[in-house]
Amino acid sequence: MSGVLSAGRIAGLLGLGLSALLPMVLLAIWSVGDRWFYPALWPSRLTAESWRTLLSGEGRLWAAGATSMLLAAGTGAIACIVALPVGRALARLDGWRGHLGAAMTFLPVAAPPVALATGLQFSFLSLGLGGRPIGVLLAHAVPAVAYVSLYFTGVFTGFDTRVEEEARSLGASAGQTFRFITLPLLRRPLAEGFALGFLISWAQMPLTLLIGGGAVRTLPIEVFAFVEAGQDRIAATGALVLLVPALVALAAARLAARGTEVAAL
Amino acid sequence: MGPSPSIPATTLVTLAAFSLAAASCGRAATPPPRDLARIPWDSLAASARGSTVTWRMWRGDPSINAYVDRWVSPRLLQRYGITLNAVEGQGAEIVNQLQVEKEARAGGTADLVWINGETFHQLRQADLLYGPWSGRLPNAAWVDSASPIISRDFEQDPMGYESPWGTVQFALIYDSARTPAPPRSYAELRQWILAHPGRFTHDQGFTGITLLKQLMYALGGGVERFQGGFHEEVYATASERIWRWLEEVRPALWRGGGSYPPGVAELHRLFANGEVDFTMSNNQNEVMTKVAQGIFPETARALLLRDGTIANAHFVGIPANAPNPAGAMVVADFLLSPEAQLEKARSPVWGDGTVLAEERLPGDWATSFAELARNPRALPRDSLARYARPEVDPEYHERLAREWRSRIRRGGS
Amino acid sequence: MALADPARRELKAVRWGLLAAALVASPVVAGVVYSAAAATGLAGFGPHGFSTDRLTRVLGEPAVWESLVWTIRTASLATLLASALAVLVAMTFRRSGRVDKLARTLAVLPLPVPHLVAATTAVLLLAQSGLLSRLGFAAGWLAGPADMPPLVYDRAGLGMVLTLAWKELPFLALVATTLLATRGAALEETARGLGAGPWDTFRLVTWPFLWRGLLPPVVAVLAFAAGSYEAAAMLAPSDPLALPLLTLERYTDPDLARRGDAFVLVLVGLMLTGAAVGLHEWVRYRTTELRG
Numbered sequence: 010m011s012g013v014l015s016a017g018r019i020a021g022l023l024g025l026g027l028s029a030l031l032p033m034v035l036l037a038i039w040s041v042g043d044r045w046f047y048p049a050l051w052p053s054r055l056t057a058e059s060w061r062t063l064l065s066g067e068g069r070l071w072a073a074g075a076t077s078m079l080l081a082a083g084t085g086a087i088a089c090i091v092a093l094p095v096g097r098a099l100a101r102l103d104g105w106r107g108h109l110g111a112a113m114t115f116l117p118v119a120a121p122p123v124a125l126a127t128g129l130q131f132s133f134l135s136l137g138l139g140g141r142p143i144g145v146l147l148a149h150a151v152p153a154v155a156y157v158s159l160y161f162t163g164v165f166t167g168f169d170t171r172v173e174e175e176a177r178s179l180g181a182s183a184g185q186t187f188r189f190i191t192l193p194l195l196r197r198p199l200a201e202g203f204a205l206g207f208l209i210s211w212a213q214m215p216l217t218l219l220i221g222g223g224a225v226r227t228l229p230i231e232v233f234a235f236v237e238a239g240q241d242r243i244a245a246t247g248a249l250v251l252l253v254p255a256l257v258a259l260a261a262a263r264l265a266a267r268g269t270e271v272a273a274l
Numbered sequence: 275m276g277p278s279p280s281i282p283a284t285t286l287v288t289l290a291a292f293s294l295a296a297a298s299c300g301r302a303a304t305p306p307p308r309d310l311a312r313i314p315w316d317s318l319a320a321s322a323r324g325s326t327v328t329w330r331m332w333r334g335d336p337s338i339n340a341y342v343d344r345w346v347s348p349r350l351l352q353r354y355g356i357t358l359n360a361v362e363g364q365g366a367e368i369v370n371q372l373q374v375e376k377e378a379r380a381g382g383t384a385d386l387v388w389i390n391g392e393t394f395h396q397l398r399q400a401d402l403l404y405g406p407w408s409g410r411l412p413n414a415a416w417v418d419s420a421s422p423i424i425s426r427d428f429e430q431d432p433m434g435y436e437s438p439w440g441t442v443q444f445a446l447i448y449d450s451a452r453t454p455a456p457p458r459s460y461a462e463l464r465q466w467i468l469a470h471p472g473r474f475t476h477d478q479g480f481t482g483i484t485l486l487k488q489l490m491y492a493l494g495g496g497v498e499r500f501q502g503g504f505h506e507e508v509y510a511t512a513s514e515r516i517w518r519w520l521e522e523v524r525p526a527l528w529r530g531g532g533s534y535p536p537g538v539a540e541l542h543r544l545f546a547n548g549e550v551d552f553t554m555s556n557n558q559n560e561v562m563t564k565v566a567q568g569i570f571p572e573t574a575r576a577l578l579l580r581d582g583t584i585a586n587a588h589f590v591g592i593p594a595n596a597p598n599p600a601g602a603m604v605v606a607d608f609l610l611s612p613e614a615q616l617e618k619a620r621s622p623v624w625g626d627g628t629v630l631a632e633e634r635l636p637g638d639w640a641t642s643f644a645e646l647a648r649n650p651r652a653l654p655r656d657s658l659a660r661y662a663r664p665e666v667d668p669e670y671h672e673r674l675a676r677e678w679r680s681r682i683r684r685g686g687s
Numbered sequence: 688m689a690l691a692d693p694a695r696r697e698l699k700a701v702r703w704g705l706l707a708a709a710l711v712a713s714p715v716v717a718g719v720v721y722s723a724a725a726a727t728g729l730a731g732f733g734p735h736g737f738s739t740d741r742l743t744r745v746l747g748e749p750a751v752w753e754s755l756v757w758t759i760r761t762a763s764l765a766t767l768l769a770s771a772l773a774v775l776v777a778m779t780f781r782r783s784g785r786v787d788k789l790a791r792t793l794a795v796l797p798l799p800v801p802h803l804v805a806a807t808t809a810v811l812l813l814a815q816s817g818l819l820s821r822l823g824f825a826a827g828w829l830a831g832p833a834d835m836p837p838l839v840y841d842r843a844g845l846g847m848v849l850t851l852a853w854k855e856l857p858f859l860a861l862v863a864t865t866l867l868a869t870r871g872a873a874l875e876e877t878a879r880g881l882g883a884g885p886w887d888t889f890r891l892v893t894w895p896f897l898w899r900g901l902l903p904p905v906v907a908v909l910a911f912a913a914g915s916y917e918a919a920a921m922l923a924p925s926d927p928l929a930l931p932l933l934t935l936e937r938y939t940d941p942d943l944a945r946r947g948d949a950f951v952l953v954l955v956g957l958m959l960t961g962a963a964v965g966l967h968e969w970v971r972y973r974t975t976e977l978r979g
Contacts, residue, residue, distance in 0.1 A: 021779050022786060025793040028853065032800070032808040035818065039811060043568040047547035047816040047832060048824040054568070069333070095707040101700040105972065110708035112968040116715040119907060119964050121914025123931045124956035127938060127949060128718020131730070134374050140383035151714045158711055212801030215916050215931075222371045223330060223363040224383050229803050233917070234362055236807055238334025239539035239569060248804045255799035366939030370946070377731075392941050400943065472833055478925055533840045533924045540840075547816030549832045672941040684750070684926050 033252065039245035059246040069231050070247050076142065077228040078254070081210040083146050088153040088206030089199055095154070096161020100168065111162060117155035125151070126219035133220050140224040148220040149210040156209055157202045164198045204262040208255055310600060315412060322601035323355035329590075329605065330363030331388035334539075337563045341624050345617055346609070354604050365393045365480075372402040372593050382595030385602040390588040391428040394436055395668040397591065404592040404599055406434025411603060413610035418631035424587045428665040429501065436589035437606045440618060441627035443578075443585040443658055444484055445558040451573040453551050459580045460492045467523045473551045475528035478683065481538040481554055483675045484584055488663070489516055490674065492581035497663045504669035513677060520682055534683060546570050556584075558658065559625030562651050566622065576653050578661045585662035587629060612639045619646055719957050725950035745951040753927040755955065758919075761844040761929070762912035765851035770905055772852070773859035774897060778889075781867050791864055798857035806921040809850040813838040839922050847922040847929075851912045859904060866900040867893070899974045903967045910963040914956065930956060 039045070040059055042052030063070045099110045117125065129148065130139075138144025172194075176186045214229045221227075232247035310318060327350075333339055339360075347358045361384075363371070368387050375382060389397065397403045408414060417438055419425045424438050432438075448456045457466040467474045476482035491497045494512035524531035528550050535541045538555065545553035546569060555561065558578075564570040590609065592602045608614055612635055615628040632643045725731030728738045745751055773794075780790040797805070812818050820835035829835055838846035871893060878892045912918075919929035928936065930952065938949035 018779055018786065018790075021776065022790050022793070025776065025790055028856075029793045029796040031812075032797075032805070035808055035811060036804070044571075046571060047549075048821045050818075050821050050825055056568075069339075095711060098700065098704040098707040102704040106701055106705065108968045108972045110704050111971075112964050113705075113708040113712040115907070115964045115967065116712045116960065119910040119914075119967075120715050120718070120960045121910075121916075121931060121956045123916050123934050124722075124914070124953040124960070125715065125718055127934070127953045128722045128957070129714055130374055131378055131721050131725075132717055134380045135378035137380055139375060139378070139380055140371070155711045158707075208799050212799075212803070214803060218367075222383060223367055224328065224361050226361065229801060230362070232807070233803055233920075234334055236921070237537055237539050239542045239564075240334070240336060240567075241543075241569075241811070243336070244807060248807055251801055251804055252799075255801065256796075259796075259799045366941070369943075370939065373943075396941065396943060529837065529840070532842060532926065533837075535840065536920065536925070543814070544816070547814075547832065549814075549816050668941075675941065680750070 033249070036245045036249050036252070039241055040249055042242060056242075059243045062243075063246055063250070069226065070228065070243070070250060073226045073228045073231040073247075074250055076226060077211055077251075080142065080146055080149060080227060081207045081254075084149040084153045084210035085203040085206035087146070087150045088157040088209075089202045091150075091154045092157035092161050092202060092206075093195070093199070095158040096163075097165045099158065099162040100165035111159065114155050114158045114162070117152045118159065120152075122152075122213070122215035123219075126215045129216075130219050139220065140222040142221075142225055145217050145221045145225045145227075146210075148216045149213055150206075151216075152213075153206040153209040157206050160202055160205055161198065164195070201262045204258040207258050211255055211258075212251070310407070310603070311410060315410065318600050319354060319604050322598070322604045325355075325598050325601045326357040326359055327385045327598055327601040327605050328359045328361060328383060329386040329388070329602075330361055330368055330384040332364050333360065333362045335560075335563065336567065337624050338626075341618060345623070346614065349614075350605060350608060354608070356601050356604060358605065363387065365389070369393060369396045369400070369402070372397065372595070373400060375595060376400075376402060382593055382597055384593055385596040385598045386605055387591050387593060388439070388588065389436065389591050390586065391665060392668045392671060394427050394432070394589065394591065395430060397593075398430070398435060402594050403435045404594045404596060405436075407592060407599070407603055408432065408434045408437035408606070411437060411607040411610060413607050413612075416612065416630045416635060417610065418629060418634075420631070422664050423585050423662065424629050426664065427587065427589060428668045428671070429503070430668070432589065436591040437610065438587045438629040439590050439606075439609055440615075441585060441587045441629060442557040442559075443627070443662055444481075444488065444554065444556050444583040445561070445576040445578055445653065447545065447553045447555060447561045447570070447574055448551060448577055449545070449571055449573050450575050451571070452548070456552075456577050457579075458577075460489055463579070464519065464523055467526045470551065471526040472528050472530075474523075474526075475531075475534060475541065475544070475550055476554065477535045477538045477541045478679075479537045481541075481556055482534070483671060483678065484556060485554055486516060486520075486674050486678060487666075487671060488579070488582065488584055489519065490670070491663055492579075493519060497582065497666065500666045500670060501664075504667040504673075509670060509673060513674065516674075517677075517681055524682075531682075542569065545574075556586075557626065558653050559621060562621050562625055565651070575651060578653060578657055580661065582661045582663040584665055585658070586665045616642055616646075619643065621646070621652060625652070715957065715960075719954065722950040722953040722957065725947055726954055728947070731947050731950060741947055742951055745948050746955075750927070751933070751952070751955075754930050754933045757844070757927040758913050758930040759959075761847055761923075762851065762909050764844075765848045765912050766855060766905055766909045768848065768852040769855035769859050769908070770901060772856055773863045773901070776856075776860045777863035777867050777897075778893075781864070781871075791860070794860040794864075795857045797853065798861070800854065801917075802854060802915055803917040805850050805854050806918045809846055809853075809918075810839055810921050813846045813849070815839075840924050842924050842926070844923060847918055850918050850922060851915065854918075855908045855912065858908060859901065862904045863897065863901060866897055870896055870900070899970075902974070903971045906963055906967040906970065910960055910967075913959065 038052065041055045041057060043054040043056045045052035095114070099107070099114060102110045126148070129151070133139055133144050133148060138147060173186050173190055176190050177183075212229060213227070214233060217225060217227050217230055228247060228251050232244050232251060235244035235247060331342070342358070342360050347360070350356045350358050363384065368384070368389065414437065417424065423441055425431075427436065457463040476485050490512045491500065493515040494500060494508070499508055500512070528544070535544060538553070541550070541553045542564065544550045558576050561570060561574050561576045565572055565574055590606050592599050596602055610629070612630060615630050616639070618624050618626050619628050628643065632640050635643070721730060726742055728735045728741065776790065776794050780787040810817065814820070815832040815835040815837060820829060820832060823829040823835060824831070838849070874892050874896065875888055878888045883891065914931060916931040916935070919932050923929040923932060934949050934952040934956065937952060938946055940946050940948070
């Protein structure tokens with residue numbers, strides 16, 4: 010019995026490993042492959058051309074990567090700043106009101122991006138935000154704030170407010186309590202919230218396309234454009250670049266989570 | 275004094291203030307450009323010095339991008355002091371963007387747009403283009419306006435609202451190694467499809483519908499029947515024939531005609547990897563650039579059908595709400611210069627046909643054009659000319675697209 | 688320093704909480720309002736005054752319903768597959784050894800992979816001339832691309848189901864693992880202590896709290912999958928057309944008057960989201976509040 014189980018576990022482990030790593034390996038090969046046609050299992054030629062262009066800083070991928078980085082960092086920051094108090098307020102809601110609040114917060118997260126973007130395009134353009142990075146930033150903030158709010162709601166549910174109450178009863182002002190008591194306790198959730206907001210903006214496509222109007226070029230937009238144009242090699246390079254910061258953000262969040270109950274994972 | 279709702283309060287206030295600030299920073303709708311036609315060209319060009327021109331164009335081909343980014347852009351900066359900002363944008367996106375900008379009374383973001391046909395039609399209908407302006411470009415004098423391909427955009431008279439940039443002609447693409455004896459007419463194509471089930475298809479996009487439009491010319495008795503505006507009865511008869519033709523070959527199409535690749539890039543992939551034996555392009559020279567890029571096998575070749583293939587010109591236009599129309603005109607003029615047109619026509623660069631009347635050009639330009647390195651893969655110019663057919667009213671394309679979707683694709687009308 | 692009357696604090700907290708939630712949800716509401724206006728002719732391309740014609744026309748098209756059904760069906764299959772695998776992974780690798788930790792990390796690793804990247808790789812892998820097919824050819828099982836069963840652009844949407852499931856698995860595995868680690872252990876100990884065998888423990892103790900804990904994220908994930916544009920753009924067939932693709936196609940229709948149709952579809956999409964979110968929260972309400 011245990012023999013079968015172990016065999017199953019090994020098989021499962023291999024399957025998981027393959028599923029997690031194969032895409033990255035494939036993309037890596039595709040990014041340097043030249044003339045790779047069926048039925049060849051390996052490109053007939055290898056070329057570092059797309060990587061060279063990328064790293065030389067002159068390609069569209071480089072500029073798009075920078076734009077994505079700035080937008081994602083901005084989104085992460087906005088998401089944290091706004092979601093923290095929102096999450097806290099939501100956590101205080103009990104019973105059905107709490108669930109109602111959570112449902113409302115969840116709407117921007119679950120809404121199909123195409124639907125959301127189409128619905129928002131008019132309002133954003135009237136506000137003069139169309140085709141500009143600030144507009145795209147605010148557009149990304151919509152699902153990000155919601156997502157991170159839900160996260161902070163979880164953080165603040167069961168958050169022990171006794172320390173804060175003691176500080177207040179000892180005479181500290183609200184601001185002081187926040188800065189010296191609450192904030193240090195929230196270092197890890199803030200890091201994770203930032204990572205969440207970052208990732209949402211980083212991978213976003215329909216919102217950027219419809220609000221940015223093609224003028225704001227983020228990495229996913231460029232990768233998609235190259236895929237649509239049949240330029241697989243460049244698209245694969247872009248896709249790998251798209252992947253790396255996302256993995257880094259995830260690793261950082263998990264490292265930050267070590268030593269807590271979430272580290273059961 | 276309780277533990278604070280002051281945190282949510284201050285944040286909400288900040289957020290509101292921020293949105294207001296962002297809104298007030300929003301660009302106010304720019305007033306319509308002054309009548310630049312009154313200003314002499316030199317002053318116009320001088321006024322554009324030091325400005326930025328945002329050009330929305332299709333950026334899906336690295337060769338075209340290289341031409342624009344690495345050849346056109348530096349020269350514009352050097353000679354005219356204009357910074358060119360080429361960004362992605364095609365057809366429907368551009369129309370939507372301009373439409374919503376107009377509705378929202380927002381400022382414009384694009385100065386120059388790369389368009390033709392349908393897009394031009396929609397933009398004109400919705401009054402979204404600035405103009406007329408193209409006639410006053412100095413280099414417009416060299417344009418071959420006698421050519422029906424260039425002087426009409428899908429049968430519409432540009433009337434100065436767009437300036438021609440290049441010409442292309444539709445061609446099928448095949449692999450001479452796999453298909454040594456390709457079909458040369460629609461009738462032969464039909465035989466070929468039936469004899470080789472599962473080896474032919476077309477995409478759902480513009481290129482695929484262009485193929486059907488050419489089929490319409492062939493089955494409808496020639497392009498002349500379709501000229502002079504859209505005629506419902508002519509269309510109705512011809513389209514019935516097209517649907518019948520397609521239904522006949524449907525079982526022999528790729529995937530039994532039940533699924534079609536979303537765009538021409540996917541079709542290219544199917545072709546390159548041997549899932550189908552043909553692909554197609556609106557540009558007869560695309561096969562050469564794709565072979566050079568390693569996307570097509572080296573034995574790929576372009577093919578014209580004896581029934582004729584559609585040749586058309588593509589243009590640049592200026593949106594009505596363009597922030598920098600003067601700069602856009604300078605760019606358009608440079609694009610028309612013999613120098614820029616010659617470079618663009620070179621096969622390794624782009625291979626896009628010129629809109630200039632070569633014989634009328636001064637000096638050695640005429641010879642330079644004639645001497646363009648003949649790539650053995652390129653289609654001979656006389657064949658191109660012989661089989662060229664003009665575009666017709668854009669309504670034909672729109673109707674074909676819509677009805678193909680509801681009758682043949684049945685996907686979502 | 689006296690703290691304010693608890694009842695008033697409570698009321699204030701409720702007001703601020705709901706206000707905050709409303710603020711976050713406001714863009715969606717704005718989107719719904721504008722789409723409703725555009726769908727009924729009050730706004731959007733060529734407003735002609737209020738009329739429900741467009742609504743009735745679009746909602747009366749069989750193609751629209753086929754698209755909707757197909758989209759939900761594909762998303763459901765993917766979610767079912769991902770949920771089953773997530774439970775399997777969580778149960779198989781629940782111990783604290785190195786192998787288990789490694790397996791759990793690998794399972795969660797694809798979490799931040801953007802949909803776009805997943806879909807692109809899927810095409811390269813699963814196309815009839817893709818890598819899998821080439822391996823089959825090399826092994827002598829397939830004679831050509833046509834022998835490979837179609838997994839992309841296929842009516843059954845298999846490639847899309849696999850890709851969506853692949854993308855959903857990390858999140859569901861994360862939730863399942865957390866559930867087992869936090870709530871599972873104690874309950875199972877008790878059951879074992881009472882003499883229940885492993886299968887009975889699973890059936891009567893583990894599975895009930897697993898599925899209850901998983902249901903809300905499953906509903907959420909279902910909503911995501913149904914709204915995924917990138918996966919559909921690269922993998923979906925042309926008939927029926929996936930809902931995000933249909934929406935975008937109408938939005939970019941050459942006939943300007945028909946572009947308003949897209950807003951009807953947007954409304955449908957947003958309403959489905961609303962329903963999914965409502966369901967999600969209702970289930971959570973039932974499973975948490977009623978457990979006492």
